[in-house]
Amino acid sequence: MDPTLKAQFDETVKSHPIVLFMKGNALFPQCGFSARALQLLQPLGPVHTVDVLADPNVRQGIKDYSNWPTIPQVYIHGKFVGGSDILMELAERGELQDLVAAGGK
Amino acid sequence: MLDAETLRRYLLDALPGSEVELNDTTGTGDHFEARVISPAFTGKSMVEQHQLVYAPLQQWLKSGELHALALKTYSPEQWKKLGPR
Numbered sequence: 371m372d373p374t375l376k377a378q379f380d381e382t383v384k385s386h387p388i389v390l391f392m393k394g395n396a397l398f399p400q401c402g403f404s405a406r407a408l409q410l411l412q413p414l415g416p417v418h419t420v421d422v423l424a425d426p427n428v429r430q431g432i433k434d435y436s437n438w439p440t441i442p443q444v445y446i447h448g449k450f451v452g453g454s455d456i457l458m459e460l461a462e463r464g465e466l467q468d469l470v471a472a473g474g475k
Numbered sequence: 476m477l478d479a480e481t482l483r484r485y486l487l488d489a490l491p492g493s494e495v496e497l498n499d500t501t502g503t504g505d506h507f508e509a510r511v512i513s514p515a516f517t518g519k520s521m522v523e524q525h526q527l528v529y530a531p532l533q534q535w536l537k538s539g540e541l542h543a544l545a546l547k548t549y550s551p552e553q554w555k556k557l558g559p560r
Contacts, residue, residue: 437526449520451521452525456521456525459547460521463557465521
């Protein structure tokens with residue numbers, strides 16, 4: 371993938387504990403899955419959101435970067451955690467907050 | 476269109492020693508629920524566990540024969556920790 375874009379993703383996921391690549395933004399999610407992911411994450415701390423609809427390069431690029439076919443996508447402490455199904459399952463098992471608390475360890 | 480038994484066999488070949496439970500949720504052979512407990516999942520993140528399951532099913536996911544798979548994955552340790560359900 372484009373090295374500039376890759377560097378940009380590296381930078382984004384490293385500089386915030388919780389990053390959500392979503393459709394729309396925190397105030398106006400444009401898709402139910404993105405909205406649900408946001409709801410699950412917000413109680414755990416500040417969520418840095420990236421609106422993939424704002425830039426087609428980002429929309430496709432993040433799929434290549436994560437090797438994951440769908441949006442939303444969640445990064446916690448720089449590590450790819452998954453999409454909305456995985457997020458829900460982790461929340462149900464009580465493992466989501468552990469990931470945030472672990473500080474990337 | 477696939478049947479649950481075909482899918483199950485593929486998953487067992489790809490992930491030996493696993494426990495695989497499959498459910499054809501719509502009865503149409505393209506939407507399945509799966510629960511996979513596998514020793515291959517030990518120490519892996521959930522994304523990595525899911526990718527291990529998706530890998531052997533790529534051909535059907537790409538062709539669209541398999542439209543959706545609601546996946547729950549556990550290492551034997553994770554499954555044990557959850558207790559009987």
